[in-house]
Amino acid sequence: MHYVIIGNGIAGITAANKLRGRDSSAQISIISYEHDHFFSRTALMYAFCGQLSERCIEPYERDHYDSMKFERMRDKVVRLDADAKKLSLESGNEINYDRLLIASGSLPLMFGWPGVEFEGVGNFVTWQDLKWLKEKSESAKRAVIVGGGLIGIEVAEILLKAGIKVTFLIREDFFWPVALDKTEGLMIVEQMRHHGCDVRLSTEMKQILGADGKVVGVEITGGEKIDTDIVVISIGVTPQTAFLKDSGIEYGERGGIVVNDYLETNIKDIFAAGDCTEVVWFNGVRRPEQLWYTGRDQGEIAGLNMAGDKHEYRRSTFYNSAKLFDTEYTTAGLVNFRLEGEHNWYMREGKTDRTVRIVYLPDQTVAGFNMLGRRWDHRVLVKWIEEKRKLDWVLEHLNEANYDEEFMPPFEIPKELSGVK
Amino acid sequence: MQAGLLRSFQNSSQSRGMTAWFISAMLFAFYILMYFTSVFDPLATALGLGSRWNLYGTLYTLAIIVGGIYFLKRHGNSRYHQLRTYSLIFFQSVMAFSIPMVMEIFDTKGFVFSIFWPLKMDYFYPQNIFEYPVLLIVYAFLSALIGVPIMTILFGKRWYCSWMCGCGGLAETAGEPFRHLSNKSRKAWRFEKVSIYSVLVLAIITTVLVLVNWSLGTHAVSGEWSTEHSTLNLVSSKVQGAYQFIVAAMLSGVLGVGLYPLMGSRVWCRFFCPLAAILGIFQKFGRFRITVKDDMCISCGNCSTYCEMGIDVRAYAQANQSFKRAACVGCGICAHVCPRGVLRLENKWDFKTEPAGLTPQSIDF
Numbered sequence: 001m002h003y004v005i006i007g008n009g010i011a012g013i014t015a016a017n018k019l020r021g022r023d024s025s026a027q028i029s030i031i032s033y034e035h036d037h038f039f040s041r042t043a044l045m046y047a048f049c050g051q052l053s054e055r056c057i058e059p060y061e062r063d064h065y066d067s068m069k070f071e072r073m074r075d076k077v078v079r080l081d082a083d084a085k086k087l088s089l090e091s092g093n094e095i096n097y098d099r100l101l102i103a104s105g106s107l108p109l110m111f112g113w114p115g116v117e118f119e120g121v122g123n124f125v126t127w128q129d130l131k132w133l134k135e136k137s138e139s140a141k142r143a144v145i146v147g148g149g150l151i152g153i154e155v156a157e158i159l160l161k162a163g164i165k166v167t168f169l170i171r172e173d174f175f176w177p178v179a180l181d182k183t184e185g186l187m188i189v190e191q192m193r194h195h196g197c198d199v200r201l202s203t204e205m206k207q208i209l210g211a212d213g214k215v216v217g218v219e220i221t222g223g224e225k226i227d228t229d230i231v232v233i234s235i236g237v238t239p240q241t242a243f244l245k246d247s248g249i250e251y252g253e254r255g256g257i258v259v260n261d262y263l264e265t266n267i268k269d270i271f272a273a274g275d276c277t278e279v280v281w282f283n284g285v286r287r288p289e290q291l292w293y294t295g296r297d298q299g300e301i302a303g304l305n306m307a308g309d310k311h312e313y314r315r316s317t318f319y320n321s322a323k324l325f326d327t328e329y330t331t332a333g334l335v336n337f338r339l340e341g342e343h344n345w346y347m348r349e350g351k352t353d354r355t356v357r358i359v360y361l362p363d364q365t366v367a368g369f370n371m372l373g374r375r376w377d378h379r380v381l382v383k384w385i386e387e388k389r390k391l392d393w394v395l396e397h398l399n400e401a402n403y404d405e406e407f408m409p410p411f412e413i414p415k416e417l418s419g420v421k
Numbered sequence: 422m423q424a425g426l427l428r429s430f431q432n433s434s435q436s437r438g439m440t441a442w443f444i445s446a447m448l449f450a451f452y453i454l455m456y457f458t459s460v461f462d463p464l465a466t467a468l469g470l471g472s473r474w475n476l477y478g479t480l481y482t483l484a485i486i487v488g489g490i491y492f493l494k495r496h497g498n499s500r501y502h503q504l505r506t507y508s509l510i511f512f513q514s515v516m517a518f519s520i521p522m523v524m525e526i527f528d529t530k531g532f533v534f535s536i537f538w539p540l541k542m543d544y545f546y547p548q549n550i551f552e553y554p555v556l557l558i559v560y561a562f563l564s565a566l567i568g569v570p571i572m573t574i575l576f577g578k579r580w581y582c583s584w585m586c587g588c589g590g591l592a593e594t595a596g597e598p599f600r601h602l603s604n605k606s607r608k609a610w611r612f613e614k615v616s617i618y619s620v621l622v623l624a625i626i627t628t629v630l631v632l633v634n635w636s637l638g639t640h641a642v643s644g645e646w647s648t649e650h651s652t653l654n655l656v657s658s659k660v661q662g663a664y665q666f667i668v669a670a671m672l673s674g675v676l677g678v679g680l681y682p683l684m685g686s687r688v689w690c691r692f693f694c695p696l697a698a699i700l701g702i703f704q705k706f707g708r709f710r711i712t713v714k715d716d717m718c719i720s721c722g723n724c725s726t727y728c729e730m731g732i733d734v735r736a737y738a739q740a741n742q743s744f745k746r747a748a749c750v751g752c753g754i755c756a757h758v759c760p761r762g763v764l765r766l767e768n769k770w771d772f773k774t775e776p777a778g779l780t781p782q783s784i785d786f
Contacts, residue, residue: 043721
């Protein structure tokens with residue numbers, strides 16, 4: 001049996017590991033054009049600023065591929081012929097498979113701004129982006145970041161630390177509206193400004209200005225022009241599936257590969273996992289889940305199913321985490337989904353960056369948590385949501401979910417807030 | 422982001438560049454001159470410190486205080502690390518430095534309450550320990566044989582290695598800029614298991630030999646070796662001298678500190694310290710472990726990189742495997758630098774031991 005995996009990211013390598021666990025003799029090939037080794041994409045920012053070396057962000061020792069007997073191909077798939085079970089590669093080579101996993105991830109969205117083709121405009125998603133931004137940052141004095149999400153804030157942080165003047169354009173009137181409420185979003189904006197970041201809210205980029213093919217500035221809402229040497233666009237990512245066109249693989253509306261509960265595509269023996277897929281969310285909407293955690297979980301299920309198991313990919317209660325400059329963020333359940341009749345319980349510990357937001361339904365059942373500043377155990381929060389705990393009970397037991405370092409000042413709910421409905 | 426860790430891999434002095442080799446060479450030279458020559462004696466006398474060993478103690482304590490301030494600049498936003506650093510500075514400057522100094526002023530041989538056999542072999546050598554008052558003799562034996570195991574079963578190695586010990590104290594403070602240089606490979610882990618228990622066996626053999634020799638009456642009389650050259654006496658004194666030279670001088674001092682800029686700050690603690698070996702064994706049976714929050718790891722590698730003991734923490738974190746490792750000194754930096762709050766140091770009895778024979782690399786598959 002020859003398994004071929006397109007993509008050496010978290011979904012691809014997890015699937016390969018699982019496959020090897022189930023089948024010690026199968027031939028397993030991994031194709032990637034990005035890097036010889038699996039690396040942690042979420043750690044690119046640390047490799048940029050020298051907190052980690054480029055080797056440090058490789059999660060496995062370098063003999064992993066040999067010891068697991070994975071064959072690697074540093075190549076790009078240009079065409080899939082599903083009838084012949086064959087992939088054509090950029091190098092001109094062809095490779096046959098018995099079972100195929102597509103885990104090709106996603107590509108950054110670039111939108112159609114005038115001037116995106118100028119030298120100095122880029123993203124911060126791939127290994128090549130890391131190299132590009134490192135090189136650029138050596139001579140750059142100013143940078144503009146477009147898009148108020150996680151990658152945007154990470155790039156803002158590392159460029160500031162590299163001594164570059166950063167202007168951060170956010171289309172909405174606070175930071176990260178898909179995850180945060182306005183109160184917390186503005187708190188993070190305040191923190192960014194405190195670190196010297198020029199944050200522009202409710203501001204869009206109109207066009208990129210260039211001279212001799214190089215970026216020199218951007219024009220923003222209202223016509224103001226900002227001089228800059230770099231423009232980093234971080235407005236989101238989209239499934240990388242263009243190489244599959246004409247293959248007969250079914251796409252969804254958002255460009256992702258449509259998979260069933262077993263992560264099988266519409267074509268037999270072809271599976272898909274990670275950022276490049278679209279799965280059905282809790283609310284019935286089919287869309288991609290572009291997270292590290294879901295990439296890993298999907299890779300695991302796809303790997304096992306390719307080996308012949310029949311595991312369902314069940315999207316369990318949502319959770320995620322992030323670090324926004326110095327502030328750690330933990331979320332569980334449904335926050336910012338505007339559930340029918342939802343209420344919010346919110347507190348901030350004095351002037352610190354420690355906040356707690358609990359979303360609950362009219363019958364007091366807790367539906368979601370957004371926690372900043374402190375560390376929280378998402379397993380406990382998820383369990384409470386699944387047990388349909390009531391707000392009063394959760395507030396009383398909230399300390400049990402605390403996961404701070406030892407000797408941290410204990411979490412306490414101010415008297416005037418406890419029991420507030 | 423942990424502000425102080427920035428550019429760890431870009432500075433020449435912190436990434437085995439020319440500067441690092443130079444610092445390492447200077448440290449080697451310093452230790453060899455200090456340990457084996459008397460070039461520092463005039464300086465010590467001029468400073469009114471008496472012997473060069475007091476000069477060494479003074480420099481050592483200063484290094485821990487200055488390094489401690491540096492450490493707090495890096496990680497002082499955490500209460501755990503504040504308390505731990507204050508504790509290390511206290512034990513070095515008061516227990517290991519000032520109290521023995523004061524004792525000597527009162528014509529008593531200096532005694533360090535925060536150092537135990539077999540890190541301090543002298544405290545089990547009869548010809549040495551019996552020069553102390555009875556209470557101190559009792560303390561030396563009880564602390565090493567009963568105190569160390571009990572404390573370690575309750576709190577892990579950390580109560581000693583990263584809160585009290587002088588060697589650990591230097592590593593955690595002056596050695597802080599180099600903590601990421603420890604070797605994380607499985608090869609290094611295998612070497613560690615052989616080397617550290619070998620030194621422990623050597624320490625036990627040496628102690629037993631000296632004790633037996635002494636109890637047979639061929640021991641030193643009033644501080645001098647018996648002229649009675651029995652084979653046992655000869656072997657015993659040779660072994661004692663060899664241990665002193667190889668382990669105490671070369672491994673803990675010259676190599677242990679000299680290699681800071683090249684192999685990280687815990688070379689001695691990780692590969693050679695016999696007390697760490699004992700503590701590690703009790704830690705495996707004790708309450709202390711590092712708890713991993715399931716499914717939250719993003720495999721970034723900050724934990725493994727900044728583990729001074731070379732533990733590949735990430736391998737456990739990404740496998741959702743809470744763990745106990747004999748080497749872990751409980752410094753807590755892995756948990757501190759984790760950008761997703763995955764790790765937590767805990768003292769709890771309810772630990773499910775991992776299946777035997779698994780290496781972290783294989784846990785998940």
